[in-house]
Amino acid sequence: xxxxxxxxxxxxxxxxxxxxxxxxxxxxxxxxxxxxxxxxxxxxxxxxxxxxxxxxxxxxxxxxxxxxxxxxxxxxxxxxxxxx
Numbered sequence: 001x002x003x004x005x006x007x008x009x010x011x012x013x014x015x016x017x018x019x020x021x022x023x024x025x026x027x028x029x030x031x032x033x034x035x036x037x038x039x040x041x042x043x044x045x046x047x048x049x050x051x052x053x054x055x056x057x058x059x060x061x062x063x064x065x066x067x068x069x070x071x072x073x074x075x076x077x078x079x080x081x082x083x084x
Contacts, residue, residue, distance in 0.1 A: 008050050010063035017041045 017038040022028035054061045072079050 004060065006053060006057055006061045007064050008053065008061065009066040009069055011046060011066055013041065013047050 019038075020028040020031050020034035028034070050061075050063075068079060071081055
């Protein structure tokens with residue numbers, strides 16, 4: 001075994017690709033831009049990539065909470081809010 005563990009963010013893809021239309025009483029804003037973003041999210045195949053990883057490396061795939069993963073250092077675990 002060359003690699004011990006594969007960690008991926010546990011992303012809520014359905015929630016990320018949710019519509020921005022709103023309702024008749026409270027219509028959404030920037031609906032066209034959000035629609036383009038939704039197409040990009042679904043087209044990129046994030047869910048398919050994770051499913052394929054789990055298929056091929058079943059016991060070595062771990063889903064981690066997505067919160068703060070881009071702000072926390074991997075080695076030192078220091079949280080730097082300004083690193084966004």
